[in-house]
Amino acid sequence: xxxxxxxxxxxxxxxxxxxxxxxxxxxxxxxxxxxxxxxxxxxxxxxxxxxxxxxxxxxxxxxxxxxxxxxxxxxxxxxxxxxxxxxxxxxxxxxxxxxxxxxxxxxxxxxxxxxxxxxxxxxxxxxxxxxxxxxxxxxxxxxxxxxxxxxxxxxxxxxxxxxxxxxxxxxxxxxxxxxxxxxxxxxxxxxxxxxxxxxxxxxxxxxxxxxxxxxxxxxxxxxxxxxxxxxxxxxxxxxxxxxxxxxxxxxxxxxxxxxxxxxxxxxxxxxxxxxxxxxxxxxxxxx
Amino acid sequence: xxxxxxxxxxxxxxxxxxxxxxxxxxxxxxxxxxxxxxxxxxxxxxxxxxxxxxxxxxxxxxxxxxxxxxxxxxxxxxxxxxxxxxxxxxxxxxxxxxxxxxxxxxxxxxxxxxxxxxxxxxxxxxxxxxxxxxxxxxxxxxxxxxxxxxxxxxxxxxxxxxxxxxxxxxxxxxxxxxxxxxxxxxxxxxxxxxxxxxxxxxxxxxxxxxxxxxxx
Amino acid sequence: xxxxxxxxxxxxxxxxxxxxxxxxxxxxxxxxxxxxxxxxxxxxxxxxxxxxxxxxxxxxxxxxxxxxxxxxxxxxxxxxxxxxxxxxxxxxxxxxxxxxxxxxxxxxxxxxxxxxxxxxxxxxxxx
Numbered sequence: 001x002x003x004x005x006x007x008x009x010x011x012x013x014x015x016x017x018x019x020x021x022x023x024x025x026x027x028x029x030x031x032x033x034x035x036x037x038x039x040x041x042x043x044x045x046x047x048x049x050x051x052x053x054x055x056x057x058x059x060x061x062x063x064x065x066x067x068x069x070x071x072x073x074x075x076x077x078x079x080x081x082x083x084x085x086x087x088x089x090x091x092x093x094x095x096x097x098x099x100x101x102x103x104x105x106x107x108x109x110x111x112x113x114x115x116x117x118x119x120x121x122x123x124x125x126x127x128x129x130x131x132x133x134x135x136x137x138x139x140x141x142x143x144x145x146x147x148x149x150x151x152x153x154x155x156x157x158x159x160x161x162x163x164x165x166x167x168x169x170x171x172x173x174x175x176x177x178x179x180x181x182x183x184x185x186x187x188x189x190x191x192x193x194x195x196x197x198x199x200x201x202x203x204x205x206x207x208x209x210x211x212x213x214x215x216x217x218x219x220x221x222x223x224x225x226x227x228x229x230x231x232x233x234x235x236x237x238x239x240x241x242x243x244x245x246x247x248x249x250x251x252x253x254x255x256x257x258x259x260x261x262x263x264x265x266x267x268x269x270x271x272x273x274x275x276x277x278x279x280x281x282x283x284x285x286x287x
Numbered sequence: 288x289x290x291x292x293x294x295x296x297x298x299x300x301x302x303x304x305x306x307x308x309x310x311x312x313x314x315x316x317x318x319x320x321x322x323x324x325x326x327x328x329x330x331x332x333x334x335x336x337x338x339x340x341x342x343x344x345x346x347x348x349x350x351x352x353x354x355x356x357x358x359x360x361x362x363x364x365x366x367x368x369x370x371x372x373x374x375x376x377x378x379x380x381x382x383x384x385x386x387x388x389x390x391x392x393x394x395x396x397x398x399x400x401x402x403x404x405x406x407x408x409x410x411x412x413x414x415x416x417x418x419x420x421x422x423x424x425x426x427x428x429x430x431x432x433x434x435x436x437x438x439x440x441x442x443x444x445x446x447x448x449x450x451x452x453x454x455x456x457x458x459x460x461x462x463x464x465x466x467x468x469x470x471x472x473x474x475x476x477x478x479x480x481x482x483x484x485x486x487x488x489x490x491x492x493x494x495x496x497x498x499x500x501x502x503x
Numbered sequence: 504x505x506x507x508x509x510x511x512x513x514x515x516x517x518x519x520x521x522x523x524x525x526x527x528x529x530x531x532x533x534x535x536x537x538x539x540x541x542x543x544x545x546x547x548x549x550x551x552x553x554x555x556x557x558x559x560x561x562x563x564x565x566x567x568x569x570x571x572x573x574x575x576x577x578x579x580x581x582x583x584x585x586x587x588x589x590x591x592x593x594x595x596x597x598x599x600x601x602x603x604x605x606x607x608x609x610x611x612x613x614x615x616x617x618x619x620x621x622x623x624x625x626x627x628x629x630x
Contacts, residue, residue: 030553052358052503072290075361086355088347090304099300102293103360126304173547198552213554219515 003064004028004150004182005049010058012044017206019044021058024201024211028149029179031172033193033214034186035272036203037280042186045203046154049184050080062150076105079143083155085135089128093121096142104146115141133164140171151175151183157192165192172196190272200272204279214272223274224253226265241278241285252278290362294370295377301347308343309382312336317389323455326393327408330386334412335447337382338419341375342436345427354503364498368428372491375424379416383409404465410476417483421490429497504533504540508549516551520559528568528579529591539569539577566590 005026012019019041026032034042047053049060051071060067062074087096093116101107116123119137122130130138136156143151151172157165169192175181185193193200193214201211210217224239227248236242239251252275258267270278302308312333320329347353357367387409394401426439454461467475506523508516527533539545542560546553560577563569567585569577606616 047358047503050358052354054500054502072361072363075359078359080355080359082352082355084352084355086352086359088301088304088351088353091300095300095303099297100360102296103290103362169550173550176553177543177547179543195550196546196552198554214552215515215517215555215558 002027004030004062005032005184006059006061006064007045007049008059008061010045010048010060011056012048012053013056014044017041017044019048019206022203022206022208023058024208026182026184026199028182029176030198031176031183031185031196032199032201033190033197033272034184034201034203035188035190035193035276036209037205037276038188040203041206042188042203043154046080046152046184046186049152050075050078077147077149078152079146079148079150080152080154081136081139081143081156082153083158085127085130085139087127087138089126091127092125093123093138096127096138100142106147108145108147112141112145115144132159133161136160136164136168140168144171144175149181151181153183153185153187155187156185157187157189165189169196190276194272202272202276202279205283209279217275218269218272220255221270221275222253222255222258222267223250223270223278224258224261224265224267225250226262230262230265241281243281252282290366291370291373294362294366295374298344298371298374301344301353305343305347308340309337312340313385313389316386317393320390320393321397324397324399325458326390326397326399327405328454329390329393330383330409330412331415332451333382333386334379334416335419337378338416338423339444339447341378341420342423342427342432342439344371344374345432346436349432358503364501365495368491368495368498372424372487372494375420376417376487379413379420382416383413386412403469404462407465407469414479414483417487421483421486424490425493425497428494429501506545506549508551517555517559517562520545520549520556521562524559524563525566525568525590533579535579535581537579538575539579541576 003025005024007025008023009021010019010023011021017039022041022045024032034045036042044053048055049062049067051067063077065074067074088099091099097109097112101109101112116138119134119141121134121138121141127135127138139156157168160168172183172185173196176183185197187193197214199212200214200217202209202217210220221240224235225248228244231244231249235249235253238257239249239253242249242251252270253267261267316329316333316336319332320326357364390405390409391401394405423439426435429435504524504527506520508519514522524533524539533539539560540548542556543553546556549556560569560571564571564577568580568590570580571577602620603616611619
């Protein structure tokens with residue numbers, strides 16, 4: 001089985017929002033960043049993967065198996081970290097383990113307590129007295145203690161200080177080292193992904209804007225800046241999220257279109273954030 | 288079903304930090320029994336209060352986002368529902384034992400007698416427990432706790448107060464019910480127990496339907 | 504082996520890695536037969552994507568600098584390789600081209616340029 005996640009034409013209708021026939025692949029051994037604005041559909045996608053909500057249409061295959069028919073078998077090897085804890089806040093570390101471990105065939109108690117120690121999680125405090133960073137680390141400790149092959153993270157870094165974020169990324173890097181495990185990382189804090197993501201799927205208002213390698217993604221676009229003198233109507237058509245002001249213009253341009261531009265125009269590699277902002281601006285221009 | 292046992296264990300752990308939900312009603316029930324000089328009321332009060340408090344499990348579910356825990360754990364929704372009903376059943380049985388013990392203790396302390404009346408109260412209290420839980424639970428499996436709580440509890444709270452007050456004021460009515468049951472024992476027992484079991488089973492089935500459809 | 508990523512340089516990251524490893528090999532810092540860090544280890548250390556390091560290593564392999572042994576890793580190939588020599592020749596050509604372009608700007612004649620080359624060769628005792 002080569003793909004950790006294989007999503008085809010996944011569709012979900014809500015009252016005022018739809019996830020429109022999205023498709024993407026995550027090959028085993030890699031980390032995919034799921035990015036997009038708040039409300040774009042990232043959490044919905046994750047919920048659909050975990051079958052927490054029922055899909056209207058489409059296919060979701062995890063480790064090559066259907067996520068509904070083989071739900072229980074799949075979940076033995078999946079772990080998830082959300083932005084809020086899903087433990088009873090009156091639990092202590094040992095109670096978390098006691099409550100959960102029997103569900104997992106591969107639960108490793110020694111490993112769990114090793115992580116508790118490495119993450120400096122207080123053994124005698126209740127979950128409700130944990131700091132935000134500790135709560136995330138607790139979910140991570142649980143996630144890493146049953147040999148999960150797919151780790152799903154939904155906005156785990158919002159509210160974490162830069163040091164904690166760095167620690168989290170370090171943990172994720174170690175997780176990926178053997179090439180057998182995969183990560184789906186949904187976030188709107190893209191600087192985290194900028195570095196370590198292998199693949200990117202960008203969801204914009206329920207639609208996929210891009211899915212593929214991060215390198216290709218960043219190489220597909222240039223941030224374009226120039227003076228009004230260099231601005232042409234041709235450019236207006238090709239630029240995404242164009243902004244013009246007294247001293248010039250800026251926007252996003254597909255790399256293929258940037259041949260033969262005036263030397264006074266500046267082309268820069270955009271960040272994922274830049275791209276997100278420009279496509280959002282572009283959408284507003286057409287609304 | 289291994290997972291069923293895991294689900295029951297999980298419910299135990301969920302309720303564990305809220306042990307006061309168990310302890311306080313026991314104390315309250317005992318006090319009721321003592322102050323009304325009607326020890327069998329201990330069982331009635333305890334089982335009814337605990338039946339009403341079983342919704343704590345759903346309160347915690349909402350408060351601590353346990354929907355996400357259930358979404359991640361390798362367990363089917365039906366097993367979660369069955370687990371909760373099984374846990375509740377076991378809990379009721381244990382509560383009944385505790386009630387029986389304390390009732391007997393109070394009876395002997397107050398130099399009263401154990402009679403058929405006492406035993407019938409024991410049985411009825413358990414059945415009422417089953418009935419309350421059976422009516423309550425499907426609501427909680429279908430809707431969020433905070434949305435449904437006041438609605439679901441209201442009828443029972445009213446009835447509970449009404450019944451307790453009536454029984455306290457009209458001990459004769461209570462005795463009449465007991466007497467009738469004693470004289471038509473077999474039919475009454477059979478019917479009542481059957482109804483309760485069917486109710487419990489249907490409730491479980493309905494909850495499964497509701498929870499299967501629910502968006503976590 | 505020294506591989507450092509400069510975030511602000513215009514060069515794509517995979518190219519930076521390629522160049523630095525190439526440099527290390529050509530300068531002799533990395534010896535023939537020496538093992539390179541695994542693709543994943545390098546990605547983790549540099550905090551970049553595995554796909555980026557894979558690309559760098561694949562290119563290096565294609566250009567004849569390294570070889571991958573299944574299950575064991577990547578190793579530096581001997582330098583007396585056709586392709587390596589090609590690389591070096593290309594580098595020399597590029598440097599000459601730079602010098603020529605600068606010479607044009609400075610308006611030097613062909614002869615003057617040649618003289619300069621001889622002078623530098625002499626100074627550096629090139630055999």
